[in-house]
Amino acid sequence: MTNVAPAERGATRIADRVVAKIAGQAAREALEALPPDAMAPHATVVVHHETARVRVSLELDYPCDIGGQCGAVRRHVAERVGALAGMEVPEVAVQVERLHLAQAPGAAHGRTQ
Template identity: 60%
Template sequence: MTTPRPQTARPAPTRVPAADRGATRIADRVIAKIAARAAFEALDPAARPPGTATAPHATVTVHHDIARVRIGLELGYPCDVAAVCAAVRRQVAERIEECTEMAVPEVDIDVERLHPVQARPTGRGRVR
């Protein structure tokens, strides 16, 4: 049987300034995923193309603490393209700044395709 060792008092840890502890780097692809998800959340269901599973995709370039973002979207047509893009731009910039504390001075949006929204059957008779 072993006897327990007496506990020795440990000195209190010294506080190291944040700048001396190291750095945290967030990969560009992680920021791109945050941007794509934020763009998807910003899209009104009416602006999303029906019947397609194409989610927005993003590419990001980070230099120091500044992220430049490019989003590719497919939208349902007709919709107010300018308003949808403004909402996506705002949501993406806010979400990246909130999650990563990086500045996002620009969010470029490429509307890659417009899908016509077809009349959906209402269950009453024929639809032309």
């Protein structure tokens, strides 16, 4: 049996849906807290060679620092996808789908569209 160089043995391809799951989990990790009745962040990705372009949709409590929250999500998603999938992540687009109005404890929780 001869030794074959690692580069000649084959290739590993990580499916787009797996990268999307990593990105969605990373978005959840980055958020300070999810509104109680919010949908979990959802990610879609396009992978080309070893580069992933990510789009994350999420819901936030309002009022909050929307720009700060989105920036934290962008940074964390890029870092985690890079570390776990070994991909470059030049773009993470964050789309805020809904804002949930923060209300006094015990009050009904509403959505702002």
